[in-house]
Amino acid sequence: VAYNIGTGSETAIHELAEIIKNATASNSSIVHGDPRQGDIQGSCADISRAESRLGYAPQVTLDDGIERLLTSYGASPSTV
Known part of the structure; x- marks a missing residue:
């Protein structure tokens, strides 16, 4: 049996x-491109x-979770 593990909420x-x-x-700027055929919406x-x-x-x-991930890898904002 497989189980989905996540938050149960969608994140754009x-x-x-x-x-x-x-x-x-x-x-950094966040750059948006045009959707491509087959992209999951x-x-x-x-x-x-x-x-x-x-x-x-x-x-x-x-x-x-993102903060914990960065901390676990010893990453600081200047190294990411």
């Missing part, structure tokens, strides 16, 4: 880019099976 690519930009104190993990069978509940926000 632009929002993810902003989170990473803020976490790394980047001054949205995706969200259905965590209902993991919730009901495993008692899973997200405990870390995406923002905090």
Whole structure:
């Protein structure tokens, strides 16, 4: 049996880019390109099976997860 593990909420690519930009104190611009044929317009993990069978509940926000990831790699904003 496979389980989806995630937050159960959708995050836009632009929002993810902003989170990473803020976490790394980047001054970079976020550049948007035109959508390409076949691009996925949205995706969200259905965590209902993991919730009901495993008692899973997200405990870390995406923002905090990115911060923890950077910290675990010893990254500082200047090295990312």
